[in-house]
Amino acid sequence: MTRGILIVDVQNDFTEGGALGTEGGAAVAAAITEHLRTHEYALVAASRDWHDAANDNGGHFAAGEPDFVDTWPVHCVAGTPGADYHPALDALAIDVHIKKGQGKPAYSAFEGTSDDGEMLSEVLEEQGIDELDIVGIATDYCVKASALDAAVAGLRVRVLDGLTSAVSPETRAAALDELRDAGVEVVPRSPGTAA
Ligand SMILES: [Zn+2]
Secondary structure (H helix, E strand, O other): OOEEEEEEOOEHHHOOOOOOOOOOHHHHHHHHHHHHHHOOOOEEEEEEEOEOOOOOOOOOEOOOOOOOOOOEOOOOEOOOHHHOEOOOOOHHHOOEEEEEOOOOOOOOHHHOEEOOOOEHHHHHHHOOOOEEEEEEEOHHHHHHHHHHHHHHOOOEEEEEEEEEEOOOHHHHHHHHHHHHHOOOEEEOOOOOOOO
16 A cells, blocks of 8 residues: 645644634644654645636635635635745645646645646555545534545545644534545644644
8 A cells, every 4th residue: 555645724824813714723734744753655745725816716716704514714825825825834735736726716735636637546646645634624514625635536544633624623523424324534633743
C-alpha cells in the first residue's frame, strides 16, 4: 500500500481572524506541520479554496445574510492574503497544490486541479496512492466532502480528526458519523491535540 496525505484548505480565511475562521484552525495548521515532520508519506497534496473576486461564485457568496450552510461571507478570493496557506503550515512540505472553487462552490478537493491542470484523482493515481489520510479545515464541510469523494474513488481513507477544525460541534459530529457510514476510518483525537 502507498499512503498519501491531503491537507484541505488550511488557509488564513478559515482560521482565527479570517473571514470564515474556525476555532482551533491556527493550532491545526501548526499540528499538521509537526505531523508531516514525524510521518512518512509518498505524496503530500494540499487544496485551497480559490474563488473569483468578480462574481458570487455560483451563489456561494451570500448576496445578503449568509446561511452558513449553502451561502457564506466572501472568503478565499484568489490571490488575496485570506486565500494564502496559514503561515504555521509548512508549505514547502507540499508536493502538489490543488485549487478549487474558481467561479463556483467546490467543497471537495477532488473538484480542483493542480498547477499542471490535473484533477486530484489523476495525480493520486499517477503516484500509485491507494491509502489517503485527510486533515484540515473544515471537518464538517470541505474535509467531509473530500473524504467522501476519496472513498468513492476507491481509496482507503482515514480522517485524522485531531488535525481538523470545524465550523460547529453539531455539524462536526454529524459529519464524522456520515464518514464512518461511508467506510472512512475516523482516527479520534487524542488528549492534548488541537481542538
Ligand atoms: Zn468557498
